[in-house]
Structures are given as structure tokens and as C-alpha cells.
Amino acid sequence: MTFLLNRNFNGPKTHAFVIGVGEYPAAKRGKGALSSLQKVPDLPSAADSAKLVCDWLLENQDNLAAPLATLEVLISDPGQANDRYAWARGPIDRATANNVSTLGYEWYRHLLEPDSTAFFYCCGHGASRLERPTLFLEDLNQNARNAWPHINLDALAQALRKMSSLTAGFMFSDACGEFIPEFELRDAQDCRFWDDPGLFAPSWNRVSLLCAAAAKQLAYEGPAQRGGRVLLGQFTQAVVHGLRGSSSRWCKNRWGVHPRALLDDLKSLRSVFFSHWQEPFEPYPAVSPTDRLPIVFPLNPEVPVVITTEPENEISNYSLIISPRNDPFQPWLRNRASGPTVAWATTVSASHDALFAVAQNGAGHFSRVFVPNQPAFEQWVTVA
Template sequence: MTLLIDRALQGPKTHAFIIGVGNYPHAKAGFGVQENLRKVPNLPSAADSAKLICDWLLSNQDRLAAPLATLEVLISDPPNPNNRYPWDHSPVETATDVNVSTRGLEWFNRVVAEPDNVAFFYCCGHGASHLQQPVLFLEDLNQGPVNVWKHINLSSLAQALRKSQSVSAAFLFSDACGQFVPEFELGRPQDCRFFPDPSLFAASRNQVSLLCAAAEGQLAYEGADTSDSPLKFGRFTQAVLKGLSGSSARWSRKGWGVSCRDLLTDIKSLRRVFFSHWSENEPFEPYPAVTQADPIPIVFPLEFELPLVVMTDPPDRMPQYNFVISQENDPTRPWLKNREAGDPSAWSTTVPPGRDALYAIAVRGADHYPLLLQPMQPLFDQWVTVP
């Protein structure tokens, strides 16, 4: 099984392709071709991250800007059973070169078959950078001598979609490392090509976004979803889903929507607000390999709140003040949110989205100092001037 959903819909529709590579059986001691590829660890979190994305798509299938018509899934799941994300859709086919070539071509053909369709692509696993282009390694890495570096070139996929004149938008996400591997960089590896070679002379369009977890030479990391949880997913994946679920929404004529351009702007702040339990010693540096010219919406979320981060100006006054979020310039009840004095750190909270004003109010004794807010987008850098 690879198709988790296949719906006959009228009009523009989204076709999604999800790849999670957590198992690398030929890249272990005593197996495979090249000695330097026999120490590649399995990544249970990569398989589970792909499952998490699938569940988000299924839950939001009718909230996408173009409703979800098909969801194609390939997951190479390692045998490790401990502390894993529970999932009801196993088993699915594995992310081998043959399966990716076959299922990927079917996905690509569905995307370009009708005008105004939307492509959604996500992958997670071990990756690298080749000629400054992000790649994802597949399950059969190191399996055979003809092509030991089985991989997808994500930049080539993005360029092929940019050349399509029928696709209205493409949203691509890669939660993989961008590290430099000398043997891979200096070789002539053959990528898993399930899309037409991008024409040099066809016009390109700026309707494609490719967001990556780590730039060239950098690593991507996994992290627990909460401070006391045994479950681990890609940190980039978790921050992306937090934004897509509404934390990166902006108001537009069509309602509250999330675009890749805004998601990129917010993602490091989302990490700080919602995932402060992750280690600061592991860099979090997502980057755009390909960007869209316009803020094209991916999803119109429902039942969400927007992040708000408040500090006193000057910052060293923070522990001296109580804080409230209110619909009125009045520190007394009723208020929406509050925090007692004593904490020197910034106050990270959330507020309901809306076009009506709110007030962040610093309170000390009988004195209060308001800051007028309009929660039409995330507010990560709000300063309340106090004496």
C-alpha cells in the first residue's frame, strides 16, 4: 500500500508525496559495498516524522488551499519498537530507489495532469549536499556497486516543478542534513529521477518553495515533542507543523492562511517559543533552497492561537511586573492571559487571532503600562516601555 487517500475531486487539488527513510540496512557493518558507508545509523525519528506529516495532511485534507486528492507514502521503518509514534496505517511500501522511481512518477504525473493543481512533497532521513544542492539518501544506500549513493536531488525536483506551466504551487520540505561528504561530492552519483529533466530553455515560474532543515555543511537534529516525552521527531518537522497548524497564520482577504514565505520568517522563533526544551548546543538553521515570489497559502487553519512574546523595555525590569493580556486598557479582570511577577525571562504565550486590538499590560502596584497589539500575525518581539 502506498496511497493513504485517493479522492475524486473537482477543480484544483493537492497531490502529496511523503517519504520517510529511517532504515538503512545495507549501510551497516558486514553489509553493502563501500566501507565508508557501513556506519550509517538508522533513524526511527525520520520514519515517525513522515507518519506525523501524513496524519497532519489527513486531518487537514479539506483545509488545504486546494483540497487533498491523493496522499502517496513510502516509509522505510527500522525494526526498533521502543518509544515510537503510534500509527494506524502500517505497513506501507519502503523508500527504495525502485519504489521512489515508480511511485514518484505516478505522483508527478498526477500533479501535472490538470491545470492549477498543487504539489506537496515532504522527505526525512539522512541527507547531504551535492554541488550545493540538497539531497536525501534512500533505503538502498550502499546496496550495489553501480550506484552506491542512492538519493533524490531535491533541487532538480524543484526545478522540474518550476518548469511546469500547469502547477499553480508546489510546497517542498526536506528534514535532512546538508553535510559535506567528500566521496559523494567528488563522485558522479546518479540520482533517483522520477520527473522530467528540467529544460534549460523553458520558462521558470516562481510558484515553488523548497524549505530545508539544514544548509550546506550543517546538520539537522531530532528532538522530543515535549520536555517529558519519549517520542522524537525531526526538529524541523515539528516546527513546520506548528506553523502550518496556525502559529504562522496571517490574515488575508481569503481568511487566516499560512504560506511558506511566512513560515520561513517565523520558524526559528517558533522553535524558541514552543520547543525551548531542545538543546541550544544543536544548531537550528533552516534555509530556503527555492523560494516563492508571492505568499501563496498552503492551508487555512482553524481553532488556533497566535504566539506572542512580551518583554519590558528595559529588559532588566521584567521580574518586577505582573503581565496581563486584555481586550481593554485595564489590568483588572476579566483578562485573556496573565503571568505573575518574578520571572526574568520573556513571556511567551498565545492569543486568539483577530482584527480587533488587544493590550499587553505590565502591572506593578497601582501603576500599569499598556502596549497596543493587533493579533493578525505572530508577534514575537513586543516591548512594553516601563520606568
């Protein structure tokens, strides 16, 4: 099974392709073509991250800027039973080079329809080859003639940029960008499932490719909550959090999330909602659009607000309040009692109406006005 959704309707459509590579059976001790590729660990979190993205797409199929028409999925799942993301969909075909080539071409053909939007997500082991992001497929080390089967994500993005039928393309890669000398030097054949657009075909800046890690950087997994046992890609979790509404901006007369907003917010979203992660977090845009092209219009989005005092060491002496009025009295929208020594992170409904961040103690109150029409990660209330 490869289609989780396949519906036909009139008008603009999104066609999604999701790949999760969590198992590399030929890249194990005593197996495969190259001894250098016999210690590649499996990644249950990559399979589960792909499942999370599938769930988000299906939950928001009618909230996307162009409604979701098809969702094609390939997941190589190692089958580890414990501490996994709960998922009842499937079964799903595996992310082998043959399956990626076949299903990927079907996805590409869908995109030839006028007014199409491409959504592409992948997660698994990856590397930077000639400074370009790649994703390794399940049959890594299986065949001596091509021991490094991979998708050249930059080449895919450039091909999408040359598709005149495409309204927008949104690509996400949760994979490492590490430098592997042997992969860099070998004539490794990529898995190409799109037509050659032609060297002189014009390009349109309608495609984004956001990656979890730049060249020579690593991507990491982590639990959604402190102490949690289910691991998912950190980049994936931050992206999905933003897409659910935390990265909302006013866009096309609605609250929407677009790639440039996601890029601006990802590191702050990680700090606010996933502060228990200790690993480096360095997402980067491999390809960027020039326009604010919305991915999704979240329903009733909540945007994060982070409030602290100036000076910071006074914060424990003040209760903190978010109110539509410049006073500390109820009714208010949110409040936190005095005592904590760290900034207060909370959320409020996205709005064009001004709100006040209020700091109060027995001597009086101080305030700062802000408008929650996007994330407000630095709201400093001067109390001295």
C-alpha cells in the same frame, strides 16, 4: 500500500508525496558495497516525522488551499518498538530507489492535471551535493554500481517550476546538508522520477523548497516536550507547528499560512515552543516563490505572543496581562502572575482587533498595543 488517500472531485487539487527514510540496512558493518558507508545509523525519528506529516495532511485535507486529493507515502521504518510516535496507519511500502521511482512518477503524473498543487516532504539522512540538497534512500550502499542512491531535491524543485499545470508547489526537506567528499566526487546517479522539462522551458516562481539545514550544516531530532522520549525531526516539528496556525497571516481573505511566513517564523517558533532543544537550528530556503501562496487555511488559528518588560530585569516585579482594554482589570484574555524572570510566551486567537500587553504592579500599570494578525514575538512593555 502506498496511498493513504485517493479521492476524486472537481476543482483544484493537492497531490502529496511523503517520504521517510529511517532504515539503511546495507549501510552497516560488514555489509554493502563501500566500507566508508558501513556506519550509517538508522533514524527512527525520520520514519516517525513522515508519519506526523501524514497525520497533519489527513487532518487538514479539506483545509488546504487546494483540497487534498492523493497522499502517496513511502516509509522505511526500522521497526524499533519503544519510544515511537503512535501510528495505526499502513502498512506502508519502503523508500527504496525502485519504489521512489515508481510511486514518484505516479505523483508527478497527477501534477500534470490543470490547477494542481504539489506537496512534497522528505526526512532522512541527506547531504549537500554541488551546494544542492539531497536525500539518501533506503538502499544506500546496496549496489556497487550506484552506492549513493538519492533524490536531487533542487532538480525536483526546478522541474516543478517548469510545470505550467502547477498552481503552487510546497516542498520540505528535514535532512542534513553536510559535505561528504566521496559523495561529492563520485558520479552518483540520482533517483529521477519526473520528465525532463526541457532546457528552454519557461519557469514560474510558484515553488518553495524549505530545508532543515543549509550546506555543511546538520539537522537534528528532538522530543516535543522537555524530557520526552519520542524523537522527531526538529525542523518537522517547527514546520507542523507553524502550519497548524502559529504562522498565520491574513491571506486571500482568510487566515492562512504561506512558505514565506513559515521561513520568517521558524527560528522564533523553535525558541518559543521548543526551548529545550540545544542543537543549532538553521533552516533555509533553497527555492523561494515570489508570491504569497497559501498552503493551508487553519481553523481558529492561535498565534504566539511573547511579552517582556523594558528594562528586562524588571519583569519579575510585574504581573503580565493581555486584554482588549488598556487597563489591568478583568475580564482579560490571558494573564501571568509576577515572579518569573523570563519573557512570557503565550498564544491568542488570530484577529484584526487591537489588544493590549499590560504590565502591572502595586505602583500602577504600563501597556503596549498590538494587533494579533500574525505572530508577535517581541512585545516590549516599557515600565520605566
